[in-house]
Each structure stands twice: as structure tokens, then as C-alpha cells.
Amino acid sequence: MANFTPVSAAIGGALIGLSAVLLMLSTGRVAGISGIFAGLLNWRGEDKRWCIAFLGGLILAPILAGLIGYGMAQPRLSSNWAVIVVAGLLVGFGTRLGGGCTSGHGICGIARLSPRSVTATIVFMATAIITVAVTHHMLGG
Amino acid sequence: MRIIAPLLCGLIFGAGLLISGMVQPAKVLAFLDIFGAWDPSLAVVMAAALAVSAPGFRLADRSARPWFAGQYFQPGKSGVDLPLLAGAALFGIGWGLVGLCPGPALESLATLSPGIIGFVAAMACGVMAHDVWQQRRLTAQRDRPLVSVTDG
Numbered sequence: 001m002a003n004f005t006p007v008s009a010a011i012g013g014a015l016i017g018l019s020a021v022l023l024m025l026s027t028g029r030v031a032g033i034s035g036i037f038a039g040l041l042n043w044r045g046e047d048k049r050w051c052i053a054f055l056g057g058l059i060l061a062p063i064l065a066g067l068i069g070y071g072m073a074q075p076r077l078s079s080n081w082a083v084i085v086v087a088g089l090l091v092g093f094g095t096r097l098g099g100g101c102t103s104g105h106g107i108c109g110i111a112r113l114s115p116r117s118v119t120a121t122i123v124f125m126a127t128a129i130i131t132v133a134v135t136h137h138m139l140g141g
Numbered sequence: 142m143r144i145i146a147p148l149l150c151g152l153i154f155g156a157g158l159l160i161s162g163m164v165q166p167a168k169v170l171a172f173l174d175i176f177g178a179w180d181p182s183l184a185v186v187m188a189a190a191l192a193v194s195a196p197g198f199r200l201a202d203r204s205a206r207p208w209f210a211g212q213y214f215q216p217g218k219s220g221v222d223l224p225l226l227a228g229a230a231l232f233g234i235g236w237g238l239v240g241l242c243p244g245p246a247l248e249s250l251a252t253l254s255p256g257i258i259g260f261v262a263a264m265a266c267g268v269m270a271h272d273v274w275q276q277r278r279l280t281a282q283r284d285r286p287l288v289s290v291t292d293g
Contacts, residue, residue, distance in 0.1 A: 002178060003178070005182050008182075009189065014192070014193050016153075016189075016190040017190035017193030020190070025201050027147055029214050033242075049144060056151060057151020060155070061251075075241075075249050075252060081259065087260065089266060090238070091235035091236060095268075096228065097225075099228065106187060109216075112198055114219075116225055127233030132170060
């Protein structure tokens with residue numbers, strides 16, 4: 001547990017929770033990122049403006065942080081493009097089919113004690129842990 | 142306010158992901174790697190987020206309508222079904238492969254990293270592939286209801 005950062009994790013987590021609550025109180029919307037992203041892509045969608053505004057704020061955050069000296073480090077990703085593309089396809093298709101991701105199910109849904117969200121979170125945590133176990137320990141990647 | 146409020150919420154969400162370190166795929170993978178050098182930070186992030194959002198949503202339940210909208214848009218589906226289980230399972234595999242879920246991936250577009258741009262483009266293809274597939278199913282069985290409704 002050498003890299004465990006409980007204080008910054010708790011502060012960051014509280015901000016994520018605060019954002020979800022403020023979005024619900026102000027606009028009545030669920031802060032599920034996959035749902036917001038899909039809403040943006042759906043050509044028949046009703047109101048896209050709040051989706052664009054939320055995602056705009058999300059992308060603006062590290063840019064503003066950079067201006068005050070807390071720039072975001074370039075994310076270190078797998079160098080294998082096939083893995084990146086397959087992962088992206090699975091995340092896009094899976095969150096759409098399952099109706100949510102880490103934010104929508106994992107935070108907003110569990111906060112409302114939704115049985116669907118509790119189940120979804122257990123399932124995606126389990127398959128993610130298995131995937132990491134297989135790729136990092138069995139395949140030696 | 143209908144634009145400014147979600148913009149500010151996006152900023153706060155992004156700040157939370159940045160401060161917690163969850164924008165870094167390596168940090169997320171270290172949480173998922175329970176057989177390696179396990180880093181429980183992600184669990185603390187979720188617990189802290191829930192400690193704020195659970196009472197906060199109770200507050201929202203008690204008000205008749207949101208400040209800047211006519212109604213609450215709550216997920217309509219209840220009950221666990223096969224699309225939920227299959228979708229969550231596929232999402233988990235993709236998440237475990239690179240350590241990116243939609244929030245951190247979209248936020249990281251700010252870095253203009255080619256890998257992130259590729260991931261988000263693939264993610265968009267996955268979303269659209271699902272929607273086209275559901276649309277086909279719907280036209281094929283016009284009387285039956287649409288299977289997938291987004292929870293969040």
C-alpha cells in the first residue's frame with residue numbers, strides 16, 4: 001500500500017459527491033458521465049446544452065488547474081493501440097448497455113440505494129479486477 | 142443558469158478527479174490490482190463521494206423541483222436484468238484493460254494525449270454501435286419496448 005493517498009482521495013471524492021448533489025439540486029440531472037456522453041452523441045436527444053456545459057467544465061478543470069500551477073501530468077497509457085481501441089469500444093458499448101458507469105451507478109445510484117446500481121457496481125468491479133489479474137499476473141503484462 | 146450550473150458542476154467533478162488522482166490510469170489500475178501492490182485510494186474516493194451524495198440526494202428528494210428546471214430526471218428502470226449484467230461486465234473488462242472509465246477519459250482530453258483521443262473515439266463508436274443495434278432491434282420488433290434506458 002505504498003501509494004495509498006487517503007487524504008487527497010477523501011477530498012477529491014467529497015468534491016465528486018458535491019458535484020453530483022449540486023447537479024441534481026440545480027438541474028435535476030444525474031451526474032452519470034457515460035449517460036451525459038451518450039446524450040451528446042444521440043442525434044435524437046432533446047437537450048444537449050447541459051451535457052456540453054458539464055463536459056466542458058470537466059475538460060476545463062485541468063486547464064484551469066494548470067494556470068494556477070497544478071497542471072495535470074500526461075496520463076500514462078498502454079502503448080498497445082489495439083488494447084486501447086478494444087478497451088474504448090467495451091467501455092462505450094458496456095456502459096450504454098448497462099445504463100451507467102462508475103459515476104452514474106457507482107456514486108449516484110448507490111447513494112440512492114438502487115438495486116440495479118449496486119448490482120452493476122459489483123459486476124464491473126469484479127470483471128475489472130479479474131481483467132487486471134489476468135493481464136498483469138497471468139499474461140505477465 | 143441552466144448552462145452555468147452544469148458547467149460549474151463539471152468543473153467541481155473534474156477538480157475531484159484531479160485531486161483524488163483518479164485521472165491517472167495507473168492509480169486506478171493499482172486499486173484493481175488486488176494481487177499486486179494494492180492501492181485502496183479509489184475505495185476512499187467512492188466512500189467520500191457517497192458520504193456527501195447520499196444525504197445530498199435526500200435533500201433533493203424533499204424539494205418539489207430543481208432550482209433551474211421543471212422536474213427531476215430520475216432513472217426510470219428498476220430491477221436487475223440481463224442487459225444490466227452484460228453491460229456492466231463488458232464495461233469492467235474495458236476499464237480493467239487500460240484503467241480508464243468515461244469521466245477521467247473525457248477530462249484527460251485536455252492533455253491532447255493521442256492515446257486518450259483514440260480511447261474516447263473508440264468509446265464514442267461503442268456508444269453509437271449500441272444505439273444503432275438497439276434501433277435495429279426496435280424496428281424489427283416494433284411492439285416491444287426499448288430494452289436499454291440510461292440510469293446515469
